[in-house]
Amino acid sequence: MTDLPDIAAVSAPLPWQAGDWSRLNEQLASGQLPHALLLTGTRHTGKSRLALALARLLLCAQPAAGLNCGKCHACQLSASGSHGDFQWLEPEGKSRVIKIDQVRKVVEFSNRTAGFGLRKVVVLSPAEDMTINAANALLKVLEEPPANSYFILVCHRLHGLPATVRSRCQILRLATPAPEQSLAWLDSSSGSRKDSERLLLLAGGRPLLAERLNGQEQADRLQLAQRAMAGLFSGKTGVSALAVALAEADLEDALVQLADGILSLLRGLSAERLATAQARAAFALVDEIGGIRRAISGGSNPNAQLMLESLLAKVQRVLGDGGLGGNIAVGQGGT
Numbered sequence: 560m561t562d563l564p565d566i567a568a569v570s571a572p573l574p575w576q577a578g579d580w581s582r583l584n585e586q587l588a589s590g591q592l593p594h595a596l597l598l599t600g601t602r603h604t605g606k607s608r609l610a611l612a613l614a615r616l617l618l619c620a621q622p623a624a625g626l627n628c629g630k631c632h633a634c635q636l637s638a639s640g641s642h643g644d645f646q647w648l649e650p651e652g653k654s655r656v657i658k659i660d661q662v663r664k665v666v667e668f669s670n671r672t673a674g675f676g677l678r679k680v681v682v683l684s685p686a687e688d689m690t691i692n693a694a695n696a697l698l699k700v701l702e703e704p705p706a707n708s709y710f711i712l713v714c715h716r717l718h719g720l721p722a723t724v725r726s727r728c729q730i731l732r733l734a735t736p737a738p739e740q741s742l743a744w745l746d747s748s749s750g751s752r753k754d755s756e757r758l759l760l761l762a763g764g765r766p767l768l769a770e771r772l773n774g775q776e777q778a779d780r781l782q783l784a785q786r787a788m789a790g791l792f793s794g795k796t797g798v799s800a801l802a803v804a805l806a807e808a809d810l811e812d813a814l815v816q817l818a819d820g821i822l823s824l825l826r827g828l829s830a831e832r833l834a835t836a837q838a839r840a841a842f843a844l845v846d847e848i849g850g851i852r853r854a855i856s857g858g859s860n861p862n863a864q865l866m867l868e869s870l871l872a873k874v875q876r877v878l879g880d881g882g883l884g885g886n887i888a889v890g891q892g893g894t
């Protein structure tokens with residue numbers, strides 16, 4: 560469970576998920592909870608936390624106040640990751656995909672009788688990282704889920720999943736929290752509103768990324784990228800420092816950061832300079848980055864390294880002469 564913090568006794572949803580959570584509880588109480596649920600929404604806003612809270616609620620022997628109790632034997636086992644009726648699937652090792660063998664194992668698992676006699680729960684995260692064969696293997700079990708088995712798919716890019724899989728799931732679109740909600744939540748880990756604001760800005764408005772950045776080297780990397788962009792846009796440095804800073808990032812994060820940086824540069828310009836051909840070319844670059852992101856979420860799987868290199872070469876051609884200045888503050892755009 561790489562994206563999750565150490566598991567506390569009770570797994571609660573995040574504050575901005577309260578409405579979705581009470582609806583899930585109502586569905587559960589009335590026997591209407593779907594056996595295949597697809598949680599989707601912006602990256603780093605807490606979808607996996609909600610999946611964990613729901614999985615542990617489903618396994619708990621004595622839920623209290625709509626949450627898992629944290630005290631029963633099932634809760635102790637689900638906290639340590641050793642509950643026999645609970646499987647959490649994600650890409651293993653260095654592979655970036657969920658393989659068919661992993662899915663076959665959980666299909667077999669879901670067909671067995673629950674060891675505790677209650678329910679079996681499988682979480683797949685991120686579900687769009689399944690190979691096509693893995694998705695096909697899962698499809699069969701989603702068509703006729705075994706009794707008392709629940710599949711919770713966590714998905715950043717809805718259209719990265721085959722339509723056949725989507726159509727078998729009830730889709731729950733989780734909202735992106737408002738800045739004020741994110742800041743209030745971040746305050747307890749950052750220690751001050753000022754630090755919360757800095758982290759949230761750096762994370763492009765995504766609170767769970769902001770939390771991870773708190774005191775971590777990823778914050779340094781984002782700051783390096785920010786400085787490299789300022790250097791490039793002011794014509795002082797070439798593109799290589801920026802390439803290095805972005806190469807470590809996930810392609811989607813790198814694209815968001817690049818678009819944020821260019822938009823931030825453009826926001827600082829006077830109306831007169833916004834009318835120049837160079838500024839228009841910069842806007843076109845932002846559109847192009849948006850197009851690439853849509854293509855990725857549409858399921859195309861580009862070669863990340865090549866794509867980023869060609870994009871950066873274009874950024875250098877358009878903005879590398881320093882004509883628009885280097886006045887940027889990355890992270891304001893958000894997603």
Ligand SMILES: [Zn+2]
Nearest residue numbers: 619628631634
């Ligand atoms: Zn319990």
